[in-house]
Amino acid sequence: MDFILNRYRNISVLLAVILAQLVLLAYQVKGNNDVRLIRVWAVTAVTPLARVLEGFRSSTFGFLKDYVVLVDTRAENARLVEELGRLRMENQYLKTELATADRAQALAAFEKRSPSKTIAARIIGTGTGANSKMVFVDRGTTSGVQKGMAVVTPDGIVGKVLASYPTAAQVLLITDPTFAAGVVSEKNRVPGVLKGLGRGACSVEYVEIEEKVEAGEWYYTSGDDRVFPKGLPVGRASVVRTGKLFKEIFIVPSGFQRGLEEVLVVIEGVHQPLPEGQVAAEGSYAMPPPPDEQQSAGGSGQRSDMATDADRVRRQYQRIGEAQGHQFGGPGVPNFNVRPPQQKPPAPAPAAGSPAQTPAPAAPKPAGDSQQQAAPSRP
């Protein structure tokens, strides 16, 4: 026995460790349980270091920027060329500061304006793995952040809290393939399910082909998922096309457009009304009758005998045969490439109110069933 254990010690340990992890996986997947203790240990070990690094980085960069500006200030009196460079650099720096201030101001304004209770958080890390669409924020259970809370920016939704730890929280971004949320289109209130694609864009799924959705249309949260309050912007439909079973709609998320440094975690969500969008097509549209039918009916209100396309083709071949003096059923074949002479339609009857003569209403702008590219403007 000892010999066997020693002989196969390595492979036995390997199998035992893999088996233990398979059991751990099965326990989590089967019962939808989470082994929280291990995660808490790992996150508590890593995120404080990330926070320290972030603090060190921001203070160091701030010091370096200040120092560079100071050197330029001294050199200002000596060399005019450096004066120009310094001013340009300072200008760039101020632009960056302004952008930062704008972002912070926008965040604060949104926080005040939004009826939902939110808390500001800072991104301090990303998830592991090359394709990870997950980030860590510096707010956790001690700040009241709980699993399942929505994470937004003033520009749109960003993700949802996947897990909350004492010092940090894990946020699943809306671009992750496992993310899903209920959304609704702006104009016709067409509901769908937002799903991540693992890259920059998202898709809206389960939208029936008959529904009217236009490229460039905005999508908002529907509030059905009980994570995101209703009425938060999601993004703009960049591509709308007809798929096999459902429409294929791709969304450019609006929440990331100013970068992802600061976010708001929605502590208590309050549903908001959806913005009033222009309804795409109202009323009904009566198409004009087919031209052949108009010609044969002559607007007299009589029913045409050219009921089908086959009838029209037969009639056309008859005209070709008559024009060439050909007797169908006899020898030879007429030249079907020759265009037959057009018959003059009979004069229209004077009777008024004929439905065929009633001018058709102006056709509305057709809905975007076929593939469309979005206009760049934001509504």
Next chain:
Amino acid sequence: MNDLGGHLLMETPRRSRVSRFRPAVFLLVPLAAVLFQVYVPLFVEYFGYLELPLLVTVYFALMGRKPVAGVFLGAIIGLVQDSLSHQPLGMFGIVKTLVGYFAASMSQRFDVDNPAIRLILGFFFFFFHQFFYWVLGRALLGQPIPFDPLQNFALGMLNSAVSLPVFYALDKLKDRGELR
């Protein structure tokens, strides 16, 4: 065996030196690698393609030359990575366990101080790691994890290239009193 073969393959398994490290190195280096993977891609997105925890696993397994130690090291680093991802615990754990085991086993056959061997092993284990992670994700979780062979080939080249300076830097952390 010709000269080249003699350089790359070890004639007897135990002739190579077993490197030793201080316990703090085993703790801090993997932690730093995980921290790098979590923090640095925030500022330079392309650093997200570097799989430093994998390189660290491969390095310590190669240098330790003990499959059992490689198994446990890979499992622990993998589980820490799992803890920081949104996947169930065990995905990275299982893959890195296998990587640790095979790396330690290979170290008994190859001269792992040779840069060419390190380059090849770095590429091989990166590809193995990504492929096996994809297989596990599909088979055990049924998740649509993407796997692009060409992209992973390129990333494997990148990671193997990075592994050379990383391994070289880690060589500096070796304890001076190495076992022979």
